Amino acid sequence: MSKKPLRVRDVALSLLERIEREHAFSHILLNHTLNEKPFHEKDKALLTELVYGTIKRKNTLDFYLSPFIKKGIHSLDSWVRQLLRLSVYQFVYLDRIPLRAVVHEAVTIAKVRGHVGVSKFVNGVLRTFLRESLPTTEKLEGVEKYAIEWSHPEWLLEEWIHDYGFDEAKKMAETNLFPAPVTVRVNQLQLTKEEAKRALEEEGCEVENGHLSPDALLIKKGKIPQTKTYETGAITIQDESSMLVARLLDPQPGMKVVDACAAPGGKTTHIAERMEDKGEIYAFDLHQKKMQFIEEQRKRLHLTSIKTKALDARKLPDFYERCSFDRVLVDVPCSGFGIIRRKPEIKWQKKPSDLERLPDVQLDILEKASELVKKGGRLIYSTCTVRKIENEAVVRAFLERNHGFDWDEEAMKNLPTSLQPQVNQGEVTILPHHFETDGFFMAALRRM
Numbered sequence: 001m002s003k004k005p006l007r008v009r010d011v012a013l014s015l016l017e018r019i020e021r022e023h024a025f026s027h028i029l030l031n032h033t034l035n036e037k038p039f040h041e042k043d044k045a046l047l048t049e050l051v052y053g054t055i056k057r058k059n060t061l062d063f064y065l066s067p068f069i070k071k072g073i074h075s076l077d078s079w080v081r082q083l084l085r086l087s088v089y090q091f092v093y094l095d096r097i098p099l100r101a102v103v104h105e106a107v108t109i110a111k112v113r114g115h116v117g118v119s120k121f122v123n124g125v126l127r128t129f130l131r132e133s134l135p136t137t138e139k140l141e142g143v144e145k146y147a148i149e150w151s152h153p154e155w156l157l158e159e160w161i162h163d164y165g166f167d168e169a170k171k172m173a174e175t176n177l178f179p180a181p182v183t184v185r186v187n188q189l190q191l192t193k194e195e196a197k198r199a200l201e202e203e204g205c206e207v208e209n210g211h212l213s214p215d216a217l218l219i220k221k222g223k224i225p226q227t228k229t230y231e232t233g234a235i236t237i238q239d240e241s242s243m244l245v246a247r248l249l250d251p252q253p254g255m256k257v258v259d260a261c262a263a264p265g266g267k268t269t270h271i272a273e274r275m276e277d278k279g280e281i282y283a284f285d286l287h288q289k290k291m292q293f294i295e296e297q298r299k300r301l302h303l304t305s306i307k308t309k310a311l312d313a314r315k316l317p318d319f320y321e322r323c324s325f326d327r328v329l330v331d332v333p334c335s336g337f338g339i340i341r342r343k344p345e346i347k348w349q350k351k352p353s354d355l356e357r358l359p360d361v362q363l364d365i366l367e368k369a370s371e372l373v374k375k376g377g378r379l380i381y382s383t384c385t386v387r388k389i390e391n392e393a394v395v396r397a398f399l400e401r402n403h404g405f406d407w408d409e410e411a412m413k414n415l416p417t418s419l420q421p422q423v424n425q426g427e428v429t430i431l432p433h434h435f436e437t438d439g440f441f442m443a444a445l446r447r448m
């Protein structure tokens with residue numbers, strides 16, 4: 001038995017444990033580990049698959065394991081629980097790893113981490129699992145059954161089925177079980193899309209045009225942050241749906257623009273690119289420590305029109321003159337359920353009670369930031385969630401309370417033709433399966 005694959009599984013297990021116990025973000029831990037440890041490319045891919053796959057399929061894996069653990073999976077120590085999930089994930093979803101090798105490695109890990117008793121238990125559970133047929137959900141009904149088959153919490157599926165109907169909820173949940181694509185936005189101040197594509201191909205990447213945004217390239221193969229094209233500021237890694245926000249805002253060179261919740265600066269820098277870096281862009285974020293992320297991107301892209309400041313967006317009217325900005329973007333903090341493919345743990349970690357206050361906070365930020373919009377100016381509200389209560393409901397509440405604003409239907413014409421059938425007055429929702437992007441919501445309003 002080679003040592004390498006054993007190490008990958010051991011590292012995967014440690015990451016899974018930290019994600020569950022400390023509520024750490026999978027993508028941050030994983031990136032950190034991949035950059036720090038000298039893994040071969042093949043092992044990096046396996047580690048990523050094991051961590052994301054085990055988190056994404058948690059409900060299904062627990063269901064498969066349940067007949068074999070008398071006292072229930074939650075009676076086990078956290079690392080044993082994760083080890084069993086990790087092993088069953090490999091049995092069921094990966095076909096290139098021999099089943100016996102999976103058992104052997106799990107048992108060896110159990111011996112090292114625990115004691116002989118635990119390794120015997122792990123061995124027993126996994127061998128019995130392999131002898132029996134896979135448990136089925138036949139006897140289950142309704143959302144209880146879907147929560148296991150599509151591996152999402154029941155409450156979230158109930159909400160999606162209520163908001164979007166059964167078919168859309170099913171497609172969304174099933175899409176969330178697979179990896180998200182990597183896309184980049186071309187900085188057209190430096191290169192055309194064709195030029196950027198050629199430059200990336202010359203650096204060994206496989207590249208196609210994006211599915212939705214005119215600014216997007218889809219990366220099929222290649223390590224983007226390691227390319228010269230990235231380093232010199234010709235591209236930015238960004239999801240395609242997020243790339244539409246700057247188009248919707250449609251800022252012109254010379255304008256005064258506020259980005260009220262700006263870090264890490266993906267949309268701020270896009271706004272500057274679209275303004276040919278001419279004008280004034282004020283980028284705010286609540287957290288001082290996040291300002292460095294905007295600054296890093298600003299510098300990498302050689303942009304000079306962006307000014308950054310740590311500030312609670314709800315205090316904007318205390319510091320800036322009312323009705324003095326041409327464009328205001330309010331890309332609020334949200335539940336993030338449009339990006340479950342990139343951060344799968346959030347579907348398990350975030351509970352309805354954690355999210356209760358969000359719509360009030362979002363409305364508050366939107367109202368305070370809106371005070372800065374000048375007459376005839378544009379206000380964009382956006383989120384990377386698919387929860388209507390954080391999207392349509394917030395915008396409606398805003399319009400009910402702020403009669404000086406109305407839908408900006410003209411702005412919606414800046415969105416791609418393929419998205420037009422989904423546009424409703426001044427707002428649009430994109431679900432992950434529509435165009436293979438993150439789930440996203442945007443609304444365009446104007447001060448009359």
Ligand SMILES: C[S@@+](CC[C@H](N)C(=O)[O-])C[C@H]1O[C@@H](n2cnc3c(N)ncnc32)[C@H](O)[C@@H]1O
Binds near residue numbers: 261287312334
């Ligand atoms: C969805 S993220 C913004 C993403 C960013 N627009 C981009 O495209 O890169 C929301 C941001 O709002 C910030 N935030 C949360 N509460 C805030 C507040 N009261 N005022 C300003 N920013 C806030 C968070 O720190 C977070 O960085």
